[in-house]
Amino acid sequence: MSIQLKSCAKWNKHDISNHDCSCAHNHTSVPFAGQGHGHEAMKDTTPHDQTVASAIRARGLVKRFGPLEAVAGVDLDVPRGMIFAVLGPNGAGKTTLIRMLGTLLRPDAGDATVMGHDLRTAPHEVRGEIAMTGQFASLDEDLTGRENLILLARLWGFGRRDARARADELFAAFDLSHAARKRVKDYSGGMRRRLDIAASLVVTPGVLFLDEPTTGLDPTARQRVWRMIRRLAASGVTVLLTTQYLEEADQLAERIAVIDHGRKIAEGSSRELKAATGSGFLHVTLAGAGALERAARVLEQALSAPVQISAEGARLSVPAPTAAAANEAVAALLAAGITPEEFSLGSPSLEEVFFALTGQSPETEGHP
């Protein structure tokens, strides 16, 4: 309960939402939630239709580890064929949530259906519809890549010859044929990731769970994985991915659920999330970090809004309602003897959205 009140206070403090605090426990009630076509499509239909229409439908999912509520009552509606991102800092409960939906963890409370199958009563049926790629490449490192895929194909029930054919097909499609007969031990991080995703596609899943699919990858490898995910979604696979990279959610996902301390604090498209945070943001870059604190105070006073200081130190971001207000704020800086190296007025980045929602940057968990 205390967490709810806290996040409520943040909403009010940052003044990015005018909704009533009393309804904050139902986080789907943020202004933009419910505008997605998935929500619309599901309204006023029978419960049966609801479960069929959505790939994932979760209500009040809870998972406790001892005294810690890793997931503290999350609702989720993921329409079929969509890329849906669960965004949050380390330890927000993303992995726990995805593991529950993937039948690896039993929820302590709440219900969920995946492709119409109940997580509690029909986990085996759920497993038949999903594929799961964990944070660490879940492959047998002693075996070759091809053997790994054949192994999985055989477990799904392919005959010997079909399993080999499917493995070779996936290797060709994922541009890994050259490494098919190498042991996974000798794969690079990016190759492992691709093989891991390929391993999830031996049978086309209804829902593909990707837990931080690009963590630890270099930019090129990340782009490659992104392309792959987009093409998968285009082919009709529902993708639920977790990420701590705002850029990733921004680039890939049609809808984003922001999770913090085990709760969903906002949901919507990237544009909706940004719109809810405020129309304009003033970004100011200083020549050095010396006058940073002073500049922050000046801006805070001029715009009466919280100022976010970027991790690198020399960049400040602050919500500015109008261009005139931003102009005045810059003038105030100059009057205080601080000359910005660069300034611009633009829409907030997802990072700023996250800051506005949680009071902290996603990368600096625990240091608001």
Add this chain to the structure above:
Amino acid sequence: MSTAPRPATLRHVARPPRPSRLSNALVFGWRAILKFRHVPEQLFDLVMTPIMFTLLFTFVFGGALAGSTGDYLQFFLPGILVQTVVFNAVYSGMGLSTDIGKGLFDRFRSLPIWPLAPFAGLMAGDVLRHLIAGGIILGIGLVLGYRPEAGLAGTAAAFALLVAIGFGTGWVFIVLGLVIRTPTTVMTLGFTVLFPLVFASNIMVDPATMPGWLRAFVEVNPVTLMTTAMRGLMAGHATLAEIGLALSAPVALTLALAPVTLWLYRRE
């Protein structure tokens, strides 16, 4: 564009008819065989210790313990086979712990397969390991002059018992592998339990000279019961009662720990 997955990836591939439990288990057995092919070094770990034990005990202590090295080898070899198999079981527990640590088991757990299949596969790999290691030890024994009085049939029966012993002991380490997250801890803990069981038995010496309290333990030690039956089978004088006693521990362990394994696999 050549780096992007070609449309072949996106071909919709439907799920084939659900395979049988046996098929699932056999696939995991195949994995165990593949691991053998790719990591033959593991065999070295498995057989070096028993080979050293065989040579050291036979030539260093054999004369003093049994009058002659030949007589001692005749006494010792069936016992060292039991020791080999029991120690080998530790390695499958380590392998399992590694699999879980690397997230491989999460993938298996999210597949619609028979939940015990991964363990059946581990067991199949174990049986293979036991047979290979046992075969090597027996081969060395034969070279050094060991002669199984019961001949081929007796030896085959002894190896069947050996596999049963390995199978039963294997459950202990599968459970440990599921519970303990670091493979080396599985090994340390395994050997801490196994060393007293193996040494306070009749594998190395006749317990007749031991103090009464120790003899009381040695006589009910499952390792002793197993060794007695192995000796009997290879010498051709095993009784049904002896074989039954030797099998009691493996059967009890299987009955008790298979459900525990399943529960641990599905827990959380």
